[in-house]
Amino acid sequence: MPDVLNKPSGGSAPRNPTVIVVVLALAGISVSLMQTLVIPLVPDLPRLLDSSPADTAWIVTATLLAAAVATPVAGRLGDMYGKRRMLLVSLVLMTAGSALCALSDSLLPMLAGRVLQGLSAGVIPLGISVMRDEMPAERLGSATALMSASLGVGSALGLPLAALVADNFDWHFLFWGSAVLGALGATLVLLLVPESRVRTGGSFDLLGALGLSAALVSLLLAMSKGADWGWGSGTTLGLFAGAVVILLAWGRFELRTPQPLVKLRTIARREVLFTNLAGAAFGFSLFSLQMLVPQIVQLPERTGYGLGGDLLTVGLVMAPQGLVLMLMAPVSATISRAKGPKVTLMTGAVVVASGYALNLVLMSEIWQLILVACIIGAGVGLAYGALPLLLMGAVPPSETAATNSVNTLMRAIGTSIASALAGVIIAQMTTTFGGQALPSENAFKVIMAIGCGAALVSLALASFLPGRRPSVGASSTGNATKEPLAKADTSGARD
Missing domain, CATH: 4.10.860 (DNA Excision Repair, Uvrb; Chain A)
Known part of the structure; x- marks a missing residue:
């Protein structure tokens, strides 16, 4: 029967809120960068690794699978044995995987390195949980919003950086850079982030x-x-x-x-269930755009709707979205303080739906795609800031990492569904130019409409959430002492 343990901090790290936020956000961004790191290399991987396209496709898939497995496990272990400890383990795995990829010239070691990189995916939910335990209440909203948004920030900024490096340097430098970021993140966490005092104890x-x-x-x-x-x-x-x-x-x-591992009765609570479903819908909406923009930008101009750009242009179009996601973190926190995170989540859904609706008529110029990406990024930034606050208002501090990990996993499932569905639509709705089958303009418009629909589904799901403002945060001394309205459960399986 697990109890909440208040263990002493495992180190002499200072509890400086600003330092903690910066370090954890940088760690989150560095881990999320790995998702787009290999995109510029995908067409060339068969040649670079002397393997078939079908085999090298596993380099992307293996990371996705490893991340899905690692996220809930890391969250539960963080609640049990220390969130900072699991943060360090995750960042070390990312560093080791990046170094292995940097040293690889064949398929198997590259696959192994990508699996290790995927195993670091728990950094973001663990970072949110550390913030709940260590941040003053008045700083918690903006801090968790920034940490939650780092998943989208890293993905958006990673593409132009990776394209720039791949075009001008040896491809191994991509992974050496990732290894340096991982090592830097681990060092900063070790030196500057204190270990959480909140533990569940028990067995794994x-x-x-x-x-x-x-x-x-x-x-x-x-x-x-x-x-x-x-x-x-x-x-x-x-x-x-x-x-x-x-x-x-x-x-x-x-x-x-x-x-x-996962308290299903906790997950089934209305606040947690609908927040997780909304997270999956937002993950779908965000990735739908990331599937659309690269193809529209790179299609030949002779199609009448393609823009004839290269991969670096794609990255430059998407990069502002990452900056907007980051800038929306304090805005999300401000709305949540004034109106509650439910209102913030619903506002984000409306903004995302508006962005996709606008995209239906604005897709013929680079500036139009940038504008749409920024609008959708603003909506996602609002929503991603609200999601952890809603969850923290529904579960006790001792379950924060596990609960946020499930939400991160749900977002990943949403992106996977978006990828699969968009792939089917693009494959089925084609047109022929110069004897070559290419995605039709209507295929993109259908995906935009579905992305808009997913945002409206998020809006509907959010409407079922309680209208109260959760009591989450830390005391003025920086330790998590306030229990949420959902009372801590110590009855084992009955939660």
């Missing part, structure tokens, strides 16, 4: 972790490779069916386990 649910990992790998593998294997193929359908069966068995097991 290994069977639950294995079951959830098997279900997530089956689900995400089917979604990411279904287009290649065929959506009606036995392999794809078998993986989907396997994911459903494993999830049902895993859920039954977790409900009966005294100390589960």
Whole structure:
């Protein structure tokens, strides 16, 4: 029966709120950079690694699968054994994986390095949890908003940086740079971020972790490779069916386990459930745009809707979105303080839906795509700032890392669904130019409409959330002492 343990801080790190925010946000951005790091290399990977395109495609897929497995596990271990400790483990894994990729000239070590990079995906939810335990209440909203937005910031800024390096230097420098960022992040966390005093104790649910990992790998593998294997193929359908069966068995097991990996009854609470579903819908909306812009920019001008740009141009179009995401963090916190995070989340949904609606008529010039990307980025920034506040208002401090990890996982599932659906639409709705089949203009407009619809789904989901303002934050001394309105549970499986 796990109890909340208030252990002494594991080190002499100063509790300077600004320092903690900067260090954790930089760590989050450095980890999220890895998601777009290989995009400029994808067409050249078969030649660079002397392998087939089908095999090198696993370099992207392996990272996705590793991140899905690692995120909930890192969150639970952080709640049990220390969030700073798991932050350091995650950053060390990222550094090691980046160095291994930098030393690679063949497929297998590159795959191994990308898996290690994926295992660092828990940094962002862990960072949010550290902030809850260490930040003064008046700083918590803006700090967690910035940390939550770092996932989108890193992805948006990573593409132009990676394209610039890939065009002008040896491709290995991309990964050496990532290794340096990981090592720097780990050093700063070690020196400047204190260990959280809030622990759950108890034992780790290994069977639950294995079951959830098997279900997530089956689900995400089917979604990411279904287009290649065929959506009606036995392999794809078998993986989907396997994911459903494993999830049902895993859920039954977790409900009966005294100390589960994921407290399903907590996840089923209205505040947590609808926040996670809204997070998945926002992940879908954000990635839909990131699927659209590169293709529209790079399609030939002779199509009448392509802009004839290169990958560096794509990066420069997307980079302002990352800056807007970052700038919206304090705005999100201000709205949440005044009106509550539910209103912030709903406002973000309206802004994202408006951006996609505008995109339906503004897609013929570079400046128009930049404008749309910034509007959608502003909406996502508002929403990403509200999500952790809603969750922290629903669970006790001892469950913060695990709960935020599930939300991060739901956003990743939303992006995977967006990728799969957009791939199907683009493959089915084509037109021929010069004997070459290319995505039609209507294909992009359908994806835009679906992105707008996903934002409106988020709006509907947010409307079911309680209208109260959660009581979360830290005391003036910097330690998490305020319990949320959802009272801490110490009854084992009954939460």
